[in-house]
Amino acid sequence: MQERIQRLGGFLAAMVIPNIGAFIAWGLITALVIPTGWLAELGFGGGNDGEIWGTLTGDLVGPMIVNLLPILVAYTGGKLIYGHRGGVLAAIAVMGVIGSSTEITADDGTVLTIQPPQFLGAMVIGPLAGWVMKKIDEFLEPRTPAGFEMLFNNFSQGIAGLALVFLGYWIVGPIMGAVATAFGNMVEGIADAGLLPLADIPIEVAKILFLNNAINHGVLTPLGASDVAESGRSIYFMLESNPGPGLGLLGAYWFAGKGLAKLSAPGAIIVHFFGGIHEVYFPYVLMNPVMIGAMWAGGISADIVFVATDAGLVGPPSPGSIFAYLALLPSSGGAVFGVLAGVAVGAVMAFVAGTVLLRMFPVKDMTDTEIDAADVNDGMENIPGVIPGA
Amino acid sequence: MTDRVVKQASDVKLIVFACEAGMGSSLMGANQLKKMIKKAKLDVNVVHAPVTQLTEAADVVVTHQSLAAAAKTAAPGAAIVPFMLFMNDPAVKGVVEALKKGEAIESKL
Numbered sequence: 498m499q500e501r502i503q504r505l506g507g508f509l510a511a512m513v514i515p516n517i518g519a520f521i522a523w524g525l526i527t528a529l530v531i532p533t534g535w536l537a538e539l540g541f542g543g544g545n546d547g548e549i550w551g552t553l554t555g556d557l558v559g560p561m562i563v564n565l566l567p568i569l570v571a572y573t574g575g576k577l578i579y580g581h582r583g584g585v586l587a588a589i590a591v592m593g594v595i596g597s598s599t600e601i602t603a604d605d606g607t608v609l610t611i612q613p614p615q616f617l618g619a620m621v622i623g624p625l626a627g628w629v630m631k632k633i634d635e636f637l638e639p640r641t642p643a644g645f646e647m648l649f650n651n652f653s654q655g656i657a658g659l660a661l662v663f664l665g666y667w668i669v670g671p672i673m674g675a676v677a678t679a680f681g682n683m684v685e686g687i688a689d690a691g692l693l694p695l696a697d698i699p700i701e702v703a704k705i706l707f708l709n710n711a712i713n714h715g716v717l718t719p720l721g722a723s724d725v726a727e728s729g730r731s732i733y734f735m736l737e738s739n740p741g742p743g744l745g746l747l748g749a750y751w752f753a754g755k756g757l758a759k760l761s762a763p764g765a766i767i768v769h770f771f772g773g774i775h776e777v778y779f780p781y782v783l784m785n786p787v788m789i790g791a792m793w794a795g796g797i798s799a800d801i802v803f804v805a806t807d808a809g810l811v812g813p814p815s816p817g818s819i820f821a822y823l824a825l826l827p828s829s830g831g832a833v834f835g836v837l838a839g840v841a842v843g844a845v846m847a848f849v850a851g852t853v854l855l856r857m858f859p860v861k862d863m864t865d866t867e868i869d870a871a872d873v874n875d876g877m878e879n880i881p882g883v884i885p886g887a
Numbered sequence: 888m889t890d891r892v893v894k895q896a897s898d899v900k901l902i903v904f905a906c907e908a909g910m911g912s913s914l915m916g917a918n919q920l921k922k923m924i925k926k927a928k929l930d931v932n933v934v935h936a937p938v939t940q941l942t943e944a945a946d947v948v949v950t951h952q953s954l955a956a957a958a959k960t961a962a963p964g965a966a967i968v969p970f971m972l973f974m975n976d977p978a979v980k981g982v983v984e985a986l987k988k989g990e991a992i993e994s995k996l
Binding site for chain 1: 906907908911912915937938939940951953954957971972973974975
């Protein structure tokens with residue numbers, strides 16, 4: 498079961514993760530140039546009312562989320578199935594899906610975004626197009642006369658592209674658009690009811706089962722991107738990637754843990770909190786599952802702070818490092834405070850809960866006898882900031 | 888369990904460090920392992936990959952224990968070495984030690 502979810506979630510994430518750089522670029526551009534962005538807030542270009550910001554938003558921010566990001570996701574999905582040829586057909590096909598959505602335009606007619614942004618549609622039609630291209634090639638290859646390979650290749654792809662664009666425009670787009678809208682409304686309903694922090698309960702469990710990327714990039718990153726297009730920042734980027742609670746958990750092991758777990762915790766903190774590789778803390782929960790309580794304490798209280806302060810980031814912080822958080826802070830002062838406070842509160846709460854839990858349920862000494870401190874220090878020497886033997 | 892994959896040290900040319908996405912922890916793990924391999928002066932390639940995209944070329948797959956089953960499905964011909972901690976796990980060290988001594992590596996599942 499877990500393997501299956503991992504497989505599906507892994508595939509969804511695999512379509513998004515190679516493109517995170519584009520999401521971040523788009524997030525940074527959005528943060529800088531929208532009428533409520535950094536540059537306008539600082540008074541450049543005539544401040545919030547400056548014409549230039551509306552123009553730049555229409556010229557850059559809109560087209561990137563409407564076209565660039567879904568095309569990249571679909572291309573990657575097609576490529577995963579059938580290489581570059583699959584990717585190209587997927588990029589063609591997703592244009593039909595994108596075209597089927599309703600455009601949201603500014604007063605002067607520039608396209609700001611589409612409703613809904615077709616990430617879900619891209620994740621469906623991308624792999625589908627890859628599969629179709631593969632089947633077509635498998636069918637045509639033994640039937641192609643010598644010398645006609647290029648002609649067959651190009652026109653089979655072109656004609657398939659024509660068919661898939663129409664399929665996307667009339668069938669896949671409207672269906673996936675409706676699904677995405679329903680899903681978005683559901684999440685929005687949960688958020689409006691103030692229940693978003695409860696989402697942390699399944700998220701923390703999924704994380705330590707190595708479904709972290711599936712949840713974050715398969716679901717939350719596209720959701721967050723749509724959110725940023727509307728409000729300039731999104732809380733969805735922070736639900737999974739907050740490095741605070743993991744920091745608190747590792748701190749608790751450092752403070753109240755024993756044996757190898759205690760010795761290795763400082764190095765893990767560096768890699769987790771600054772490097773953003775959350776995977777390093779999962780084993781510390783898996784070795785003493787009651788510690789999920791510390792993650793919940795940190796994660797839920799952090800999310801409450803995020804909700805209460807209307808905090809958000811402008812792009813997906815990937816990896817979930819504190820540096821990524823600092824780079825993607827929004828332009829509103831209150832939200833900046835909320836982001837930092839949420840990370841801090843998450844760390845403190847997880848540390849307190851983790852320390853109490855470790856005192857009540859000490860972790861069974863894992864192979865302490867086989868590994869000594871020297872061994873651990875030996876492995877730490879390559880990690881910045883850790884002084885072996887210290 | 889005699890049907891477990893056993894790789895002779897001389898046959899091990901490619902070690903794949905696998906994680907779920909193939910971008911974060913596996914990259915870190917692979918770099919650590921590379922350093923250990925280099926220190927031991929072994930002629931073995933180390934790469935990182937998502938666990939679902941392992942190929943036949945892998946001789947040994949090093950991955951977290953909770954992803955080991957997925958690794959086995961994706962690369963049935965490789966010796967799977969699961970580990971628990973991302974840093975300095977004895978299982979990862981064990982691979983380097985075994986190769987240095989010319990010992991075979993047996994798949995753990």
